[in-house]
Amino acid sequence: MQVNPSGYYDWLREPQSRREQEDKRLTVFIKQFWLESGCHFGYRNIHQDLMEAKILCGRDRVLRLMRQAGLEAQRGYGKPKNMYAGKPHTLI
Known part of the structure; x- marks a missing residue:
């Protein structure tokens, strides 16, 4: 497999990288802020909430983690369907 033995044993001791561990921790905060917003906020507003809470991370990282978490x-609200102004047209 052409893997260095030292890399293999490092992986055995710590299978998850620090970045993966940090991503899991951030995902918990992201879900919390998203639920507190009533499931309305997108990644930009969630990123602002994280910055206000002194949790440092990038906006694109928040986007990636939100996509992974679904x-x-x-x-916004769409226009009502099948609602037309005025009277219906009649042929005489």
């Missing part, structure tokens, strides 16, 4: 912002 968290999405609730989009």
